[in-house]
Amino acid sequence: MELDTLFRVVDVTGVVASGLLGGALARSKRFDIVGFVTLAIITGLGGGMIRDVLLSSGFPVALTDPAYLAGALTAAVVAYVVRLDGTWPRRSLVVADVLALGCWSATGTIKAATLGLAVLPSIMLGVITAVGGGMLRDVLVGKTPTVFGGNTLYASLAALGSVEALVCMKVFGRPDLGMLVAILTTTILGMLARRLGWMLP
Amino acid sequence: MELDTLFRVVDVTGVVASGLLGGALARSKRFDIVGFVTLAIITGLGGGMIRDVLLSSGFPVALTDPAYLAGALTAAVVAYVVRLDGTWPRRSLVVADVLALGCWSATGTIKAATLGLAVLPSIMLGVITAVGGGMLRDVLVGKTPTVFGGNTLYASLAALGSVEALVCMKVFGRPDLGMLVAILTTTILGMLARRLGWMLP
Amino acid sequence: MELDTLFRVVDVTGVVASGLLGGALARSKRFDIVGFVTLAIITGLGGGMIRDVLLSSGFPVALTDPAYLAGALTAAVVAYVVRLDGTWPRRSLVVADVLALGCWSATGTIKAATLGLAVLPSIMLGVITAVGGGMLRDVLVGKTPTVFGGNTLYASLAALGSVEALVCMKVFGRPDLGMLVAILTTTILGMLARRLGWMLP
Numbered sequence: 124m125e126l127d128t129l130f131r132v133v134d135v136t137g138v139v140a141s142g143l144l145g146g147a148l149a150r151s152k153r154f155d156i157v158g159f160v161t162l163a164i165i166t167g168l169g170g171g172m173i174r175d176v177l178l179s180s181g182f183p184v185a186l187t188d189p190a191y192l193a194g195a196l197t198a199a200v201v202a203y204v205v206r207l208d209g210t211w212p213r214r215s216l217v218v219a220d221v222l223a224l225g226c227w228s229a230t231g232t233i234k235a236a237t238l239g240l241a242v243l244p245s246i247m248l249g250v251i252t253a254v255g256g257g258m259l260r261d262v263l264v265g266k267t268p269t270v271f272g273g274n275t276l277y278a279s280l281a282a283l284g285s286v287e288a289l290v291c292m293k294v295f296g297r298p299d300l301g302m303l304v305a306i307l308t309t310t311i312l313g314m315l316a317r318r319l320g321w322m323l324p
Numbered sequence: 325m326e327l328d329t330l331f332r333v334v335d336v337t338g339v340v341a342s343g344l345l346g347g348a349l350a351r352s353k354r355f356d357i358v359g360f361v362t363l364a365i366i367t368g369l370g371g372g373m374i375r376d377v378l379l380s381s382g383f384p385v386a387l388t389d390p391a392y393l394a395g396a397l398t399a400a401v402v403a404y405v406v407r408l409d410g411t412w413p414r415r416s417l418v419v420a421d422v423l424a425l426g427c428w429s430a431t432g433t434i435k436a437a438t439l440g441l442a443v444l445p446s447i448m449l450g451v452i453t454a455v456g457g458g459m460l461r462d463v464l465v466g467k468t469p470t471v472f473g474g475n476t477l478y479a480s481l482a483a484l485g486s487v488e489a490l491v492c493m494k495v496f497g498r499p500d501l502g503m504l505v506a507i508l509t510t511t512i513l514g515m516l517a518r519r520l521g522w523m524l525p
Numbered sequence: 526m527e528l529d530t531l532f533r534v535v536d537v538t539g540v541v542a543s544g545l546l547g548g549a550l551a552r553s554k555r556f557d558i559v560g561f562v563t564l565a566i567i568t569g570l571g572g573g574m575i576r577d578v579l580l581s582s583g584f585p586v587a588l589t590d591p592a593y594l595a596g597a598l599t600a601a602v603v604a605y606v607v608r609l610d611g612t613w614p615r616r617s618l619v620v621a622d623v624l625a626l627g628c629w630s631a632t633g634t635i636k637a638a639t640l641g642l643a644v645l646p647s648i649m650l651g652v653i654t655a656v657g658g659g660m661l662r663d664v665l666v667g668k669t670p671t672v673f674g675g676n677t678l679y680a681s682l683a684a685l686g687s688v689e690a691l692v693c694m695k696v697f698g699r700p701d702l703g704m705l706v707a708i709l710t711t712t713i714l715g716m717l718a719r720r721l722g723w724m725l726p
Contacts, residue, residue: 149472157479158472164448176377176578177585183378186436186445193444235588243595244588247566258665263459265468267667271551271560278559350673358680359673365649377578384579387637387646394645464660466669 129299130230131190133306134171137226138194140219142167145260146202147216152264156203162260163199168192169256174231174248178238221313224277225306228253228284233298236289249285254278276316280309330500331431332391334507335372338427339395341420343368346461347403348417353465357404363461364400369393370457375432375449379439422514425478426507429454429485434499437490450486455479477517481510531701532632533592535708536573539628540596542621544569547662548604549618554666558605564662565601570594571658576633576650580640623715626679627708630655630686635700638691651687656680678718682711 145166149159168185175183185191207216231252235245254270254277261268270278284305291301315321346367350360369386376384386392408417432453436446455478462469470478485506492502516522547568551561570587577585587593609618633654637647656679663670671679686707693703717723 152468152472154472161472161479172378176380177574177588179380179578179581179583179585181380182441183380186378186441186449189442189444192448196444240584240588241591243591243598247594248588262664263463263469264472265466265667267554268665270563271554271556271666278563353669353673355673362673362680373579377581380581382581383642384581387579387642387650390643390645393649397645463664464670465673466667 130302131188133226133302134230135190135194137219137223138167138191139198140216140223141256142195142198143202143207144216144220144257146199147207148260148264149199150202150206156199159203160196160199162263163202164192164195165263166256166260167195167198169259170227170231170252170254171256173255173259174234174252177248177251178235178240180238217317218310218314221280221310222306224253224281224313225284225309226302228281228309229288229298229302229305232285232288233292233301236292242289245289246282246285249288250278250281253281253284276312276321280313280316283312284309331503332389334427334503335431336391336395338420338424339368339392340399341417341424342457343396343399344403344408345417345421345458347400348408349461349465350400351403351407357400360404361397361400363464364403365393365396366464367457367461368396368399370460371428371432371453371455372457374456374460375435375453378449378452379436379441381439418518419511419515422481422511423507425454425482425514426485426510427503429482429510430489430499430503430506433486433489434493434502437493443490446490447483447486450489451479451482454482454485477513477522481514481517484513485510532704533590535628535704536632537592537596539621539625540569540593541600542569542618542625543658544597544600545604545609546618546622546659548601549609550662550666551601552604552608558601561605562598562601564665565604566594566597567665568658568662569597569600571661572629572633572654572656573658575657575661576636576654579650579653580637580642582640619719620712620716623682623712624708626655626683626715627686627711628704630683630711631690631700631704631707634687634690635694635703638694644691647691648684648687651690652680652683655683655686678714678723682715682718685714686711 142163145162145164146159148166149162152158154162168191171191172183172185175185207213228249232245232249235248240248258268258270287308288298288301288305291304292298343364346363346365347360349367350363353359355363369392372392373384373386376386408414429450433446433450436449441449459469488509489499489502489506492505493499544565547564547566548561550568551564554560556564570593573593574585574587577587609615630651634647634651637650642650660670689710690700690703690707693706694700
């Protein structure tokens with residue numbers, strides 16, 4: 124499988140996972156179907172769209188690659204039809220959430236670095252890609268974004284994933300390895316952090 | 325009248341109407357004149373600016389065509405000077421609101437499709453153009469955006485208007501007809517929905 | 526010192542000042558270190574990034590000039606380590622705040638006018654540059670943005686600074702003078718407004 128295809132598959136998986144999380148929030152707020160669709164799109168595609176707008180390099184990929192919007196809409200419909208509140212659905216969503224975190228921090232950082240940005244801005248864009256959609260979603264429903272603290276590790280994991288992806292890309296010339304490492308790290312550490320209640324000072 | 329001129333006139337009418345709505349909100353929140361201007365600009369121009377930023381095709385039209393900013397500022401001043409809370413002003417604002425909804429869903433969709441986007445993203449951009457300014461305004465004053473549910477049809481009408489505009493443009497090659505149909509549909513259905521309390525599930 | 530260098534130095538000073546304000550807010554909200562960094566970046570760089578995205582002229586300067594991000598991160602760390610709540614730290618922050626207001630309204634307006642925008646949009650972009658970061662910050666932590674009213678002069682000073690900068694640039698061909706005048710005006714009037722409780726109607 125080519126690198127671009129791999130990135131795309133993992134990326135869209137993250138979109139579906141985040142879209143389900145957005146839909147689950149819409150259910151808890153008793154929104155109508157429009158609310159499900161809006162929150163799924165914003166949670167699933169918001170971070171990448173902020174990244175692409177900041178990188179100002181043509182249309183955001185969420186508008187040109189049909190798989191992204193289709194993934195978010197599918198997630199909205201699934202979340203609308205199926206109640207995702209059993210033990211296993213909840214656990215799967217948690218895993219999907221930290222998996223998307225790693226995937227997006229890696230793709231965001233690699234895209235920014237490929238376009239010529241320096242180290243710090245590339246990492247910042249990785250973090251924005253990973254947590255931007257969730258922040259937008261939280262603000263839209265009137266919550267203080269969870270990235271600000273009082274929650275377990277989230278943006279800090281995205282920063283770690285971004286650094287790893289950048290190292291793998293710049294030092295070893297292996298962005299694909301960077302994505303793998305970033306996903307593994309955020310998923311494992313993210314699960315541990317939730318289980319053990321790790322927090323930043 | 326040429327098509328571009330028609331689009332522009334209807335578009336700016338929508339800006340003034342939405343600007344008045346933004347100003348009316350500023351009055352209800354007892355904001356000062358800066359609050360009136362800010363809310364009028366954001367309600368009237370926000371959706372189009374989000375659209376143009378996502379389409380990344382040069383300056384947003386709100387910054388280059390002086391009629392847009394002038395329309396929003398005029399609306400802010402009018403809303404600041406005149407109390408728009410009699411029966412007829414209220415009714416006029418309701419009509420103007422659903423009229424702008426149809427107009428902006430059509431112009432947004434047609435602009436996106438003209439720039440080469442596929443069907444789904446074009447519709448999404450039509451809806452963003454139509455409801456984005458109102459969402460921004462609601463978030464800025466700390467309200468949960470009304471598009472999320474619990475209100476009568478709004479974003480769903482924008483989606484309908486976007487589909488109609490796209491069909492008229494792609495199937496019949498008549499974007500002007502698309503705008504007319506979209507405006508008529510959202511205005512008539514929007515008034516009926518408010519009168520009869522229609523809601524989405 | 527060349528004009529570009531002067532602009533850059535004053536601009537980054539504003540970034541550090543606003544970043545400290547963002548960090549102080551993070552402390553009052555008991556956020557963790559990620560919250561400090563996020564609020565410092567958003568307060569310090571948000572207005573300029575909105576401006577650059579709206580002007581769609583390549584990468585935002587906050588992503589390409591390393592001094593900007595470094596300034597915001599430094600401010601976050603300082604605000605995290607040092608409690609800025611004595612009398613003199615507070616006073617310094619107030620001065621820094623109105624100084625950044627003047628600086629950013631001038632740089633925003635001059636950048637927009639240099640790129641060919643007309644008078645009104647240029648002034649609007651100056652105001653957005655000056656108050657956009659603070660608005661974003663307020664929305665993210667769930668406050669009604671202070672620019673809407675009930676506070677002393679803020680956005681109105683930014684508008685005044687923008688007009689002055691534009692006059693100095695267009696009439697006298699002296700953007701550097703414009704920045705100086707804008708900074709002096711917003712600083713002096715801003716301090717007086719706070720001391721004397723001036724408000725808009």
